[in-house]
Amino acid sequence: MQTDLLDRVRKLLAKAEDEGCTPEEAEALTAKAAELMARYGIDRALLGAARPETDRPADRKFGFDRPWADVKAHLLAAVATALRCQCVQTQTAQGTRLHVFGYASDLERAEILYTSLLVQMARALAREPVPAAGNSAKAWRRSWMLGYCSAVVARIRAAEEAAVASATPGAEAAPAGGQSAALVLADRSLTVRLQVTASYPRLKKKRVTYSGGGYGAGYREGQKADIGGAKLRSRPTGVLGH
Numbered sequence: 001m002q003t004d005l006l007d008r009v010r011k012l013l014a015k016a017e018d019e020g021c022t023p024e025e026a027e028a029l030t031a032k033a034a035e036l037m038a039r040y041g042i043d044r045a046l047l048g049a050a051r052p053e054t055d056r057p058a059d060r061k062f063g064f065d066r067p068w069a070d071v072k073a074h075l076l077a078a079v080a081t082a083l084r085c086q087c088v089q090t091q092t093a094q095g096t097r098l099h100v101f102g103y104a105s106d107l108e109r110a111e112i113l114y115t116s117l118l119v120q121m122a123r124a125l126a127r128e129p130v131p132a133a134g135n136s137a138k139a140w141r142r143s144w145m146l147g148y149c150s151a152v153v154a155r156i157r158a159a160e161e162a163a164v165a166s167a168t169p170g171a172e173a174a175p176a177g178g179q180s181a182a183l184v185l186a187d188r189s190l191t192v193r194l195q196v197t198a199s200y201p202r203l204k205k206k207r208v209t210y211s212g213g214g215y216g217a218g219y220r221e222g223q224k225a226d227i228g229g230a231k232l233r234s235r236p237t238g239v240l241g242h
Contacts, residue, residue, distance in 0.1 A: 005040040007146050009033045034155070037109060038163035039082065042181055044105035046167070049184045059101045060111070071098040071145045075117060076100070078153040080110040082160060084189060086196045101195045103188055121148050210231065 012033040048055030064072040073096045077087040085102030101108060125144060130137045167181035179187075 005043065009036045009040070012036070022131070026240050035163070036111075036161040038159040038166075041106060041109055041160065042163050042167045045103070045188060046181060048103065048105070049179060049187075050135070055103050055105045057191055058104045058107055059099060059100070059195070059199075060107055062098045062100065064096045066095070068145065071142060071149070072096075072118065073098050074146065075121070075149045076110070076114045078113050079117065079156060080107075080151055082153050082156040083110045083113070084160075084185060084192070085110055087194050088196065089198050092220070094231050101192050101199075103192070117152055121145060123147065180216060 012029045015029050044055050062073075062076060064070075073089055077089065077096055077100075077113055080100050080102065083102070083106045085100050085106050087101070088099045090097045090099065100110065102110070125141060125148075128144060130140050163179050164185065
């Protein structure tokens with residue numbers, strides 16, 4: 001059942017990415033794909049509550065190439081957090097690193113979405129003319145990308161919240177004791193938080209700032225982004241090269 005949902009997501013988004021698809025059709029296809037991706041997350045959580053062996057806590061470490069390593073890390077952290085994972089960012093001799101904790105199904109969703117959005121963000125940024133006046137081109141591009149990240153993550157959060165609100169345990173995935181989806185997700189969040197604390201007992205929060213004037217333009221572009229994640233596993237993650 002879960003594999004069927006992801007297959008439907010990929011097919012919807014393949015249609016949305018077709019050059020012959022109108023903007024209105026693409027928007028409708030993308031909205032449906034986001035809905036299905038969120039439903040997939042709920043289904044896996046409910047099934048995992050009844051059968052823990054199907055979806056266990058896990059973690060993955062990610063490195064980010066220059067340029068824009070901090071923006072790439074910010075995008076992944078924001079997407080992963082929206083999908084109920086938790087992240088710890090560190091700086092090493094090799095550069096920025098992100099340690100992501102969560103249940104296996106949510107880590108999978110986060111990586112798929114991140115890879116898709118990174119490609120989309122790079123393509124959209126390449127089309128944007130940098131204003132001649134104001135901040136430096138580098139500062140403008142960075143603020144544009146942070147605006148883009150904020151917009152797409154807000155949309156992902158909205159899809160996730162809608163899926164939780166409408167979820168009712170089905171016959172195949174009803175959790176033990178008949179817990180609601182909200183309670184199941186709360187239990188999972190606590191497990192992930194304990195997982196992070198065990199690995200990193202002392203943490204500090206990091207705030208992302210920017211100085212360029214492109215945030216608003218990036219936010220508007222991010223509102224159009226495809227948040228379903230089709231045809232992604234062969235795509236490179238280091239696509240922001242300018």
